[in-house]
Amino acid sequence: MDCPEQETIEHYISGQLETSKLAEFEVHLETCGHCKTKLAEARENEKLLSELRFLGTTTSSEGNSVTTQRVYIGTVERAQELLGSKYRVVRMVGHGGAGEVFQVIDTVLDRQVAVKFLTRKDTAEKLNKQRWQEARLLGQLNHPNVAQVYNIGESEDGVRYIVMEWVEGLLLTDAWREMSLQQRLGLYLQVLDGISAAHRRGIIHRDIKPPNILVTAANKAKVLDFGIAVDEQPFMSINESRYRGTPAFSAPEQITAPVEVSPATDVFALGILLYDLLTDTLPFDETDPAALFDSIKNKHPELPSAIQEKIPIALQNICLKALEKNPHRRYRTARDLLDDINRYLRGEKVWSRPSFLLDKVQQEVFYHRQKLKVWLNNELVTQREYDKLESIYERMMSPDDPSIIEARKLSLSQVCLYLGGWIAVLGSFVLFYKTWDQIPIYWRPAPAIVATVLMVIFGLTMWRRKESRLSVGFLATANLLIPITILLTLGQWEILSAHYFSWGKETVYHFLKGAGSYVIVGNMQLYLSSWCWLAFSFLFLRLTKSSIFACFSIISFLIWLTTCYIIGGMEVWKQDIIAGRYLFPGIGMFVLGMILDRRKYTPYAWPPGAAGLTMIIITLSVIALSDQTLFGWIYRKPEFLKSAEHHLLSFMCNGVIYLGLACVCRLLGTRFQRALAQVLSWLGPLHFLAVLRILDLDKQNLGFCILDLDIPHLHRMFYRFLLPVASLAFVFGSVVRQMKSFFFSGLAGIAASVHKLTVEHLDKFFAWPISLIITGITWMFVSWLVPRWKASVAIKRQQ
Amino acid sequence: MEWVTTTQVLEELQSSNDAPAWQRLCDHFNTVVVNFAKHMGLSVPDAEDAAQETMLAFVKAFRDGKYNRDKGHLSDWLFGIAKHVILNFRKRQPLEQLMADKTTGTSFWDMIQDDNSIKLSWETEWRQMVLAKCCEQARREFDPKVFKAFELYALTQTAVDKVAQQLEMSRNAVYIAKCRVLSRLRELNGQFE
Numbered sequence: 001m002d003c004p005e006q007e008t009i010e011h012y013i014s015g016q017l018e019t020s021k022l023a024e025f026e027v028h029l030e031t032c033g034h035c036k037t038k039l040a041e042a043r044e045n046e047k048l049l050s051e052l053r054f055l056g057t058t059t060s061s062e063g064n065s066v067t068t069q070r071v072y073i074g075t076v077e078r079a080q081e082l083l084g085s086k087y088r089v090v091r092m093v094g095h096g097g098a099g100e101v102f103q104v105i106d107t108v109l110d111r112q113v114a115v116k117f118l119t120r121k122d123t124a125e126k127l128n129k130q131r132w133q134e135a136r137l138l139g140q141l142n143h144p145n146v147a148q149v150y151n152i153g154e155s156e157d158g159v160r161y162i163v164m165e166w167v168e169g170l171l172l173t174d175a176w177r178e179m180s181l182q183q184r185l186g187l188y189l190q191v192l193d194g195i196s197a198a199h200r201r202g203i204i205h206r207d208i209k210p211p212n213i214l215v216t217a218a219n220k221a222k223v224l225d226f227g228i229a230v231d232e233q234p235f236m237s238i239n240e241s242r243y244r245g246t247p248a249f250s251a252p253e254q255i256t257a258p259v260e261v262s263p264a265t266d267v268f269a270l271g272i273l274l275y276d277l278l279t280d281t282l283p284f285d286e287t288d289p290a291a292l293f294d295s296i297k298n299k300h301p302e303l304p305s306a307i308q309e310k311i312p313i314a315l316q317n318i319c320l321k322a323l324e325k326n327p328h329r330r331y332r333t334a335r336d337l338l339d340d341i342n343r344y345l346r347g348e349k350v351w352s353r354p355s356f357l358l359d360k361v362q363q364e365v366f367y368h369r370q371k372l373k374v375w376l377n378n379e380l381v382t383q384r385e386y387d388k389l390e391s392i393y394e395r396m397m398s399p400d401d402p403s404i405i406e407a408r409k410l411s412l413s414q415v416c417l418y419l420g421g422w423i424a425v426l427g428s429f430v431l432f433y434k435t436w437d438q439i440p441i442y443w444r445p446a447p448a449i450v451a452t453v454l455m456v457i458f459g460l461t462m463w464r465r466k467e468s469r470l471s472v473g474f475l476a477t478a479n480l481l482i483p484i485t486i487l488l489t490l491g492q493w494e495i496l497s498a499h500y501f502s503w504g505k506e507t508v509y510h511f512l513k514g515a516g517s518y519v520i521v522g523n524m525q526l527y528l529s530s531w532c533w534l535a536f537s538f539l540f541l542r543l544t545k546s547s548i549f550a551c552f553s554i555i556s557f558l559i560w561l562t563t564c565y566i567i568g569g570m571e572v573w574k575q576d577i578i579a580g581r582y583l584f585p586g587i588g589m590f591v592l593g594m595i596l597d598r599r600k601y602t603p604y605a606w607p608p609g610a611a612g613l614t615m616i617i618i619t620l621s622v623i624a625l626s627d628q629t630l631f632g633w634i635y636r637k638p639e640f641l642k643s644a645e646h647h648l649l650s651f652m653c654n655g656v657i658y659l660g661l662a663c664v665c666r667l668l669g670t671r672f673q674r675a676l677a678q679v680l681s682w683l684g685p686l687h688f689l690a691v692l693r694i695l696d697l698d699k700q701n702l703g704f705c706i707l708d709l710d711i712p713h714l715h716r717m718f719y720r721f722l723l724p725v726a727s728l729a730f731v732f733g734s735v736v737r738q739m740k741s742f743f744f745s746g747l748a749g750i751a752a753s754v755h756k757l758t759v760e761h762l763d764k765f766f767a768w769p770i771s772l773i774i775t776g777i778t779w780m781f782v783s784w785l786v787p788r789w790k791a792s793v794a795i796k797r798q799q
Numbered sequence: 800m801e802w803v804t805t806t807q808v809l810e811e812l813q814s815s816n817d818a819p820a821w822q823r824l825c826d827h828f829n830t831v832v833v834n835f836a837k838h839m840g841l842s843v844p845d846a847e848d849a850a851q852e853t854m855l856a857f858v859k860a861f862r863d864g865k866y867n868r869d870k871g872h873l874s875d876w877l878f879g880i881a882k883h884v885i886l887n888f889r890k891r892q893p894l895e896q897l898m899a900d901k902t903t904g905t906s907f908w909d910m911i912q913d914d915n916s917i918k919l920s921w922e923t924e925w926r927q928m929v930l931a932k933c934c935e936q937a938r939r940e941f942d943p944k945v946f947k948a949f950e951l952y953a954l955t956q957t958a959v960d961k962v963a964q965q966l967e968m969s970r971n972a973v974y975i976a977k978c979r980v981l982s983r984l985r986e987l988n989g990q991f992e
């Protein structure tokens with residue numbers, strides 16, 4: 001490989017290099033000193049760049065920083081002058097580069113309040129309508145864990161101020177130092193409660209940190225400076241255009257242009273607070289701001305359990321999920337975080353997993369899989385070992401979405417959701433199979449159509465909102481409603497019905513008649529509805545990857561296949577052979593399994609694949625035993641054979657079919673198909689040899705009945721000799737393609753032949769077992785000596 | 800403005816007593832001290848006075864031979880002087896009494912920084928000044944198109960395709976521009992102090 005372009009190095013550093021190129025580049029790096037130097041240099045450059053971005057260093061030719069204008073309050077007298085007579089200023093409690101806060105008595109209501117003056121002129125100007133509106137909203141928020149905003153105002157001189165609840169207490173972090181984990185979590189939950197109440201009203205705090213949370217004497221947590229702190233309290237006088245917040249508690253999106261703040265921004269700060277709660281340290285504690293910001297953006301925190309061994313893993317996972325770099329991967333709001341912690345406290349399973357740990361695992365797995373392929377090619381691992389590891393790795397690479405796992409749990413809400421859906425489906429079904437004269441014909445399908453459309457819309461909306469659990473419920477209901485609605489619509493409006501369509505035989509009608517149905521359903525209608533059902537099941541399966549849609553796909557596919565079968569006039573077969581009607585569905589399921597596997601839905605491929613194969617085996621076996629023939633050309637009965645012989649030979653034909661299927665499966669070559677091939681490759685030879693053994697049987701008393709196959713003596717003699725010959729052929733033939741199934745079947749066949757020979761001819765001849773032993777030992781020695789002899793001959797020839 | 804390293808400023812200050820040397824010193828460090836003082840809560844006029852006082856104290860100490868470059872960074876030494884001067888300025892204001900009683904008041908309102916945050920604030924100001932000067936110098940040295948590519952792609956994080964299209968360069972040229980400018984900035988950064 002030539003030295004890569006600068007672009008590749010850039011992408012490598014930023015972690016955006018495609019996986020396919022990654023391994024190639026890393027291999028190149030090991031050998032190319034020039035690229036190593038370039039990479040090291042690029043890494044150093046990135047550090048400097050991170051610092052430049054954080055500091056917002058001007059690159060303008062003027063280069064001078066702008067001076068910030070401040071309004072200076074400074075004294076109690078000046079504050080009193082600005083506030084007027086409604087308030088009596090007691091003292092100043094804080095001041096700094098950001099604002100000035102005074103302890104004040106509201107003389108009208110006779111209560112203590114805190115008044116915060118927005119002293120930075122630029123900030124006050126930037127406190128635009130929207131944020132001011134947010135402060136107003138906050139004024140309406142009356143929550144025990146949020147310091148309330150009582151009033152906002154502007155003095156005659158244009159100085160803006162906010163009147164807030166006066167809170168006395170300890171800093172949260174100071175308060176919980178002596179507390180147990182449970183007590184700390186109790187306080188933390190209060191904080192979450194307060195913040196989630198604000199999130200519900202669309203208010204974002206933007207600057208959650210321990211100094212903004214106080215714990216009162218009554219052990220009540222109060223969140224302060226809500227939604228306002230950021231505009232008023234920028235970190236340092238620099239770079240205000242880019243950065244708002246407190247460095248150690250900033251989310252990556254707060255320190256990256258363009259700044260995009262959402263409730264998830266607060267979740268990140270809450271994650272840091274939780275980390276502090278668990279470990280008494282901060283996840284990002286660099287003192288150098290550039291290094292700190294670099295860590296927040298690019299580095300993952302140390303695992304809390306590495307700092308404090310006893311931390312529950314569920315809490316660790318919750319904390320790390322809240323600290324995800326990508327806001328979309330975090331909890332969306334404080335409420336979601338609260339729910340997960342409550343789940344932990346209730347002793348329920350917490351599904352949250354930090355994506356960076358999964359990414360790390362997947363990256364390692366990716367490398368290992370690459371190596372595994374090389375090992376397989378070099379025969380360092382066997383195909384079987386490779387398949388086993390691959391299957392484990394595949395599961396690790398695509399674990400089920402936690403929401404899907406959640407959707408499978410039968411909680412009260414889940415049960416209610418599905419029950420509701422089921423009732424809607426039942427309602428539509430009742431609408432479908434009874435005639436409702438009270439409703440005009442053209443309006444009869446309307447309720448079902450409306451219900452279907454609503455379910456689809458709700459389902460997709462919920463999915464977009466990442467409410468996967470609900471989405472699966474709605475979409476599953478929609479999926480069941482779709483075929484019913486289509487059948488109902490087509491039936492009521494007489495589209496594609498038996499009257500107008502030559503293929504429209506009323507099949508379902510006969511089925512439903514027993515249930516008192518008045519509806520006549522044409523086959524073409526059934527075909528169309530099952531096809532639509534299948535299509536939607538696939539669509540929803542692709543969207544949600546939920547196994548429920550895999551089940552729907554299988555059922556709809558079977559119905560669709562049956563409809564094709566009926567439309568094709570093949571129902572005649574079922575009158576001849578009962579098993580015949582299951583053969584095609586069996587093949588259909590088997591093919592579906594194959595398709596699903598090819599489409600990388602291997603977990604969903606197993607049920608239809610295995611069920612299909614079982615159906616094929618059973619139906620072929622039944623057909624082989626039947627007097628009727630499905631495929632005359634395979635099972636045509638030669639005149640000279642008797643019936644029992646014919647059935648058994650049909651079994652041998654089945655064995656050949658299985659071997660053919662095994663070849664097809666092996667040629668297609670995925671892990672799933674190789675597994676099917678494995679099963680089939682055992683069935684083939686076993687069918688063949690077992691039948692040979694049975695064909696050689698005389699009249700046998702089985703205890704409960706007498707088995708008399710009535711096979712002519714000449715034929716039996718032929719089979720008697722064929723069994724050991726075929727068995728030996730299998731044993732030796734297995735060497736060619738490492739066919740263990742043939743080898744073991746051959747061994748079994750030989751054993752059967754020996755048994756037969758012993759029982760029938762040699763049971764009184766004592767030399768027989770001895771000669772067998774001697775033959776065996778001789779074979780062993782020969783097999784040991786011959787290669788040695790061949791090797792020594794080869795060496796002599798070389799000399 | 801020409802490129803002047805800290806070493807050059809100090810050498811000039813050591814050897815001459817004239818106005819240009821003083822002016823160069825002020826150009827170099829004044830903004831840092833003013834911004835720092837503002838961040839410490841001083842008003843603009845007070846911050847400027849405090850910066851002036853800091854410079855005077857610095858020059859006096861330097862000429863008395865109290866600063867030895869082998870024993871520490873100039874930044875740390877200047878920080879010590881600036882902090883001392885600014886705290887003296889603050890003492891003249893009627894605010895200190897308000898710092899009392901941290902636990903009974905709403906401590907979060909106490910915006911008076913601790914030592915760590917003061918130091919952090921200073922270091923940030925200092926780094927910003929150093930990097931700004933390096934950027935000015937790099938801008939002078941590089942072809943405007945190359946520097947613009949760096950600014951757009953690296954600093955304002957505009958998409959590389961957009962930058963390449965806007966400046967009529969190849970994507971790789973944009974990446975190379977970023978690499979070259981940053982490498983030079985690192986060199987200048989090393990030279991400055």
